[in-house]
Amino acid sequence: MISLRQLKYFVEIVDAGSYTRAAEHLFVAQSALSRQMKELETDMQVNLLQRDSRHVELTEAGQLFYARTKRILEDIDDAIVQAHQIGKGEQGRIRVLHSSSVTLSAAMGDIFNTLLLRFPGVSLDFSRAPSEHQALDIDEGRADFGLVRLPILRKFPNIQIKKVFSEKLVVALSKDHRFAQRSHIGIADLRNEHFVSVPHKDRGGLSYLVAELCMRHDFFPKAARATSRKASLLNLIEANLGIAIVPESMQEIAPAGIRFLQLPPQDAQSDVAVIYRRDASPMIAGFIAAFLALMPQAEKI
Structure with a gap:
């Protein structure tokens, strides 16, 4: 033998x-x-x-x-x-969801690259999903953890939510827009503008937040005749088909023909969170714990 x-x-x-x-x-x-x-x-x-x-x-x-x-x-x-x-829970594929308003920026890419070096047996599978839908996908096992724009309206007992960072909101509009020469703008000034990303007070995420900001100033945002989800909406804005309130990080992926105007501090706050199952496997829990440790503003597990 x-x-x-x-x-x-x-x-x-x-x-x-x-x-x-x-x-x-x-x-x-x-x-x-x-x-x-x-x-x-x-x-x-x-x-x-x-x-x-x-x-x-x-x-x-x-x-x-x-x-x-x-x-x-x-x-x-x-x-x-x-x-x-x-x-040891260090090997496998992790399915990551991210909202279209949570861009995979260079800084976020650096964090995931660092994590992949620390977890050589882990591979990541990224997909986009609305913030409000991610909790259901994770709760039902179709994904492992997500990056969402708060708030999340529907609650799931088995879903854990941890804030990871805050981000400024800005107004995106075309360089040909009548406000393009400004550097700052107030929410009330947008009363008669048309939004290419339709806000919805019942949808959660950035959509809910934008609707809430506008309603604080006694109006509900008007939908443009041409609308889109977060990625291609920048092209609609560049074509001067409407405006949008977006996270500051979207400037990294914006076409050259878009201008970004600052909002007053009280109207310019948005929070991003990570969500995952409370009974996540050791591999996923360990990966998320390491992810949170790399985020200076994150609430620690």
């Missing part, structure tokens, strides 16, 4: 180039190596090595057996590492 020890000894002898050096590397007696190789060749009924007093050479059969055996041993080592990672 061929043993794993014999395979390891065989590869080490070939790599070292002699029985003497292989014995030193393996901390075994040279006679033990010779005995194991003789048993291996006897069981296989083929000569694998040609020996002399100074070195060893592979036979033609030995060359084939060496290449295959080395690959097998490497696969076994990889399997051991992966099994260890799985056992």
